[in-house]
Structure formats: structure tokens, C-alpha cells
Amino acid sequence: DTEVTQTPKHLVxxxxxxxxxxxxxxxxxxxxxxxxxxxKKPPELMFVYSYEKLSINESVPSRFSPECPNSSLLNLHxxxxxxxxxxxYLCASSQDWTGGETQYFGPGTRLLVL
Amino acid sequence: xxxxxxxPGPFNVxxxxxxxxxxxxxxxxxxxxxxxxxxxxxxPKLLMSVYSSGNEDGxxxxxxxxxxxxxxxxxxxxxxxxxxxxxxxxxxxxxxxARQLTFGSGTQLTVLP
Numbered sequence: 172d173t174e175v176t177q178t179p180k181h182l183v184x185x186x187x188x189x190x191x192x193x194x195x196x197x198x199x200x201x202x203x204x205x206x207x208x209x210x211k212k213p214p215e216l217m218f219v220y221s222y223e224k225l226s227i228n229e230s231v232p233s234r235f236s237p238e239c240p241n242s243s244l245l246n247l248h249x250x251x252x253x254x255x256x257x258x259x260y261l262c263a264s265s266q267d268w269t270g271g272e273t274q275y276f277g278p279g280t281r282l283l284v285l
Numbered sequence: 286x287x288x289x290x291x292x293p294g295p296f297n298v299x300x301x302x303x304x305x306x307x308x309x310x311x312x313x314x315x316x317x318x319x320x321x322x323x324x325x326x327x328x329p330k331l332l333m334s335v336y337s338s339g340n341e342d343g344x345x346x347x348x349x350x351x352x353x354x355x356x357x358x359x360x361x362x363x364x365x366x367x368x369x370x371x372x373x374x375x376x377x378x379x380x381x382x383a384r385q386l387t388f389g390s391g392t393q394l395t396v397l398p
Contacts, residue, residue, distance in 0.1 A: 213372060213388035214329065227385065261328055271376055273318035274386060276328040 174198050175277035176260050183283045184252065192247040194262030200275075202226075202268035203245040205237060206261040208279075214261055220245060221268040237259045252284045288312060289375050291389035298300075299397050302363045306392045308356040308373030318349055319374040320358050323391065329372055363396045370394070 175196045183192050194203065202221045206214035211278040218237045219227035225237065234256075245262055259279045265272035291308045298304050310318075318335035335339065335347040335356055346359040356373055373389035 213390050216385055219385065259326075273319065273331050273334065276330065279328050281326075 175212075175262055175264055175275050175279050177260075177277035179280055180278065181281050181283075183285065184249065185285055186252060186254070188252075189248070191249065192257040192260055192262075192279045192282075194245040194247075194277055195243055196262075196264040196277075197243060198264060198266075198275070199242075200266055201242060202265045202272070203239065204262065204274065205235075205245070205247050206276075208259045208261055218247075220267060223227070226268060227277035249282075253285050254281075257282055257284045287390075288387050289373055289389040291371075291373050291392050293390055293392060295393040295395060296319075297395045297397055298363055299314075300363055300365060302321050302396075303359065303361045304363060304372055304394065305360075306358045306373070306394075308358075308375075308389055310354050310356070310373075310375045312375070312377045313351075313354060315375045315377055316378040317386075318347075318356050319386075320345075320347055320356075321372040321388075322369040323372060324369045326395055329388075332371070360394075363394075364398060365396050368394055368396045 178193045191209045191247040199248050205217040217231045220239045223239045234251050261279045262277040263274040265274045289310050309317050320332040321329040322332045324327040335349045339348045344361045348357045370391040373393045374386050377387045
């Protein structure tokens, strides 16, 4: 069973809504990630947090806003999304961030934007 | 050229068959290699890391050929439960000296009874 948890499992939101996705890990990992995955495509990296600091933002639109309150938690705040943002949003964590570590994924939040 | 390329399949094989997946990567400075599996509507899960000397875990064998920039995964005695998408994952140089994992597009495997 995954030790990375994500809530909610499913989310339906309108284009004017504000919502947040939450991710938590209790493995003592210092790096956490947000990925976006469309159907039949591989995960695409959105953000990397290392030691609670944003290390990579892969040119993600500002309607996605990440937040790392502490080393165990990672949030993704959503505002004014578009229907094309509908996807599976995956959180992952790894021991550290040098690029070589195994990443462990949460079960994801399946988002539908209407 | 894509940074990580895989044959998308689908591979449909009978139970008990041996099946091999291949993956190539473009960045010769890549240092870490993995195979993940992803079941339908689930998250990717690590299947195995890939080491230069090759490594085996039960029915699964992974090989790395740095000279050819090629990674393989061999599954022997396929089970129905092996049906999934197999993702080849490589760490590639990102901005500055940072590295990040890059996923291949995945190879879909269906093991038939």
C-alpha cells in the first residue's frame, strides 16, 4: 500500500471555483512532486519541492498554485481552471532530490473541470 | 527526438509467455533508470530500478546498455496480473544542474488466459 496519501480521490469543479488538492507522506522524504497525467499519456512533472522550497516549476500556468506547509504536506491550489485541465493529478515523494531517487506516488486525484 | 522512447504496444501475449520491452534514452549523461508499472486508473508503482550490471527480481529481469542508451525489461512466465502499462523512467538533466525523472510514454501489456 502506498505511503503517500492524496485527497480528495475525485473532484468535479466549475471554471470559477477555487479548490485544493492535498498530499501527505510519512516516510520522512524531503522532496515532493506534483504531476499531471492525461489519459493514455505518461505523467508530466509540474512542480518539485525540495526541503520545503520550490525547486522546479515546469512553466505551469498560475491558475495552479503549489504550497508546502511542512515537510510532510504538499497542497495544490486550483483557481479558474479550464476544461483541458481535467486530468489525474499525482503527488509523489522521494528521499531527496538529486534526480536519482525512487519516487513513490500517491493514488492521485481525478479532476474534472466543467 | 523524445528523451525517452518506448514501443507503445499493445503487447497481447498468452499466459506463460515471455515478453520483452525496450526503451531508449537520448541523454548520455542520464544516471538513474527505472521501470514502473501502472494499472488502469491507478498510480505508477516502482517495479524495479535498473543497474549497469543488470538485475533480476523473480520473473522480471532488467538490463541497461549505456553504450547504446538502451534499457530492457524481460518478463518470464507471464501472469494475468502482469497486465498493465510499463513505464520506462530515466533521470535527465533539467535546468542548470538539476535532474528530474522523465517518463516514456509506456508500453501496454495484456496477458490473455
